[in-house]
Amino acid sequence: MALSRPAWGLGTRPPWGRLTFTLALCLEAVPKAIDMPELLHHAEGSGALGLGLALALVALALRWCWRDDDRAGWAIVALFGVAWLIERASAEGHQGVRHGSLLPVSALIAILATPRVTGSRSAALAQEAAWGAVAAVYTLAGLSKVLGSGLAWFSPTNLGLLILERAADAPEPLMSLRLAVAGSPALCVALATGALLAELGGAALLWPRARPFVALALIFTHVGIAALMGYVYASWALVLLALTWGRLRHDPSPEAPAG
Amino acid sequence: MLNRRIAALDPPRRVALAAFAVFFVGGLDVGELYPFSRFSMYAAIAPREEAAIPTFRADGQDVSPEALTDYFGVNPDGFAAPEGVVTSTDYILRERAAWVRAHTATTPGPVTVEIGWELWRIDPQTGALIRRALVLQTGSARWR
Numbered sequence: 001m002a003l004s005r006p007a008w009g010l011g012t013r014p015p016w017g018r019l020t021f022t023l024a025l026c027l028e029a030v031p032k033a034i035d036m037p038e039l040l041h042h043a044e045g046s047g048a049l050g051l052g053l054a055l056a057l058v059a060l061a062l063r064w065c066w067r068d069d070d071r072a073g074w075a076i077v078a079l080f081g082v083a084w085l086i087e088r089a090s091a092e093g094h095q096g097v098r099h100g101s102l103l104p105v106s107a108l109i110a111i112l113a114t115p116r117v118t119g120s121r122s123a124a125l126a127q128e129a130a131w132g133a134v135a136a137v138y139t140l141a142g143l144s145k146v147l148g149s150g151l152a153w154f155s156p157t158n159l160g161l162l163i164l165e166r167a168a169d170a171p172e173p174l175m176s177l178r179l180a181v182a183g184s185p186a187l188c189v190a191l192a193t194g195a196l197l198a199e200l201g202g203a204a205l206l207w208p209r210a211r212p213f214v215a216l217a218l219i220f221t222h223v224g225i226a227a228l229m230g231y232v233y234a235s236w237a238l239v240l241l242a243l244t245w246g247r248l249r250h251d252p253s254p255e256a257p258a259g
Numbered sequence: 260m261l262n263r264r265i266a267a268l269d270p271p272r273r274v275a276l277a278a279f280a281v282f283f284v285g286g287l288d289v290g291e292l293y294p295f296s297r298f299s300m301y302a303a304i305a306p307r308e309e310a311a312i313p314t315f316r317a318d319g320q321d322v323s324p325e326a327l328t329d330y331f332g333v334n335p336d337g338f339a340a341p342e343g344v345v346t347s348t349d350y351i352l353r354e355r356a357a358w359v360r361a362h363t364a365t366t367p368g369p370v371t372v373e374i375g376w377e378l379w380r381i382d383p384q385t386g387a388l389i390r391r392a393l394v395l396q397t398g399s400a401r402w403r
Contacts, residue, residue, distance in 0.1 A: 038354060042361040077294070084293040105294050110278040118274065128271040132278025139279075140286045141298035148303030157308070162301060162347055164310035164379050169321075179388060182310075183381040206275050 014065050017246020022065035024235035024242070025076060025108070028101040029057035032083045039090040053083060068249060073112045080105050103236045106133040111248060123249045130243055131205055138202025138218060145196055156185030159192040166229045178228055191228075195221050215244040304347055309378040311346035313338070314392070315355060316373040317400065324355045325403075329364035332398030333372060341395065344376060368401035 013019075036050025037043075057079050064072040080101050110129035115121045145153050152158060160182045167178035181187055198217040204210040219237045226232045242248065268276065285295040315324050335356035340346050355374075375394040382389055 038357055041357060081293050088291075099296055099298055099300060102294055102296050102298075106282050109294060110282075114274060114278075117277075118270075124271050125274050128275040129278040132275040132280075133282045135275070136279045136282035136286065137296075137298060139283060140296070141300075143287075144297050144299035144302035148299060152306065155306075157306075158304065160381070161307060161310040162304070164381070165312055165346065165348055167310075168312040168377065168379070179381075183386050183388075185383070203279075206272070206279055 014068075015247040015250065017242040018065055018248050020238050020242035020246055021104070021107070021248060022061050024104045024238040025061040026058045027235045027238070028080070028104055029054045029061070031100065032057065036086070039086055041090075053079060070112055070115070073108055077105060077109055077112070100233060100235060103134060103137045104239050106137055107239055107243075109133065123247060127243060127248050130239075130248065131211070134239060134243065135202050135205035138199050138205070142196055142199030142202060145199070153196060154189055154192055156188040158188075160185065160188040163188070163228050170230060174227065174230075181228055191224060195224070211244050215240040301347060305345045307345040309344075309380045311340055311344045311348070312377045312379060313340075313346070313348055313351050313355070314373070314375050314377050317370050317402075319371075319373075324358045327368075327370060327372065327400035328362040328403045329366075329368050329401040330359045330362055330372065330398060331364050331367045331400065333359055333363075333374065333396055333400070335359040337396060338374060340376065341393065344378070344393075346376075364401070368399040370400050370402060372396075372398045372400050374398075 014022075033050040033054035036053065037046040040046035040049070057076060060072045060076045060079070063069050064076060083101070107130040110133040111126045114126045114129040118125055149158065163178050164182040167175050167182065170178055181191070194217075198214070198221045201210075201214045201217065204214050219240055222233045222237045226234075282295065286297050289295050290297055315322060317327055338352045338356045338359075340349075340352075373394050374396045375392060378391050378393065380389050381387070
């Protein structure tokens, strides 16, 4: 039971790193409410199901954050799993753009599993476990591009046409920006190279000294992807911010102070 | 050798390395099985010369399919890119097909619907945007 003892009560504000991480989880809950009707072919009740799922995720995330409640954390993992199952089961599901929740969820699983594996609720160990999961996600993303495209990834038309496809429905001034970048082969090669290096550099997140530099490179990559392709991975950037410059939890005090 | 190196790491590094190994090997090995993934979005796209953008027009205006209902004469199974057209926007097609499939009618509506593609490329010499349109289907619908 000692392992599930809350580190703080309702009256103590969690560290901002944990609040930021929780915000990332909540941001990933929102699309579940929006997408569920479409995934369930606009069936009756699908809107209510999506809204219920999103509200439950937000409520559990807040409880996990404030009460350090591991059961709430595992419930979050389970509910994101339910959403994933619905997405996969939907013949019309747009697989391939539904990786958003997996980075914060992977980090959360690593955080929750650490006390069970190590027998310690050390804050440092939990944060290191989260780093390991995050490093794996980015390294896999980079490796997938190397294995899937090889040298063709660096072709100016590869990224240029991807950006051009996303220019058509973009509002000004994003449309002009995307057209300008897509029309510059040298810039497209530079951006494709930079993004791939940043993702492959995710492995370097295992080394504490490299973390601020790699995290910044990855956050800039996310900003670039949002501006040029319209995919906003805010939750991933928030997780990087939380882990690099924040703390996920306080170390539990050995004994509660008397009086 | 590797065992000794791992044993020499301090406990936090060992924990980070263990979590990395679980999610990296899990992603590579099992692929797309929650919570694992290879995160292969846009990792492999066939070579192409033009960007393919799916279009959806009602009475000549670009609209979201969700602005309309009671689709008539439109086949959602025929939204896919024609042969030779490569796109990274498959998911948009699936979203649109799902909406149309769920909102069909047995009689024509007052709004003319055109579904197709715009193929865009930038002329490397002049930098000008060159567009050409492909209309695949026409039908009708009703504003919601």
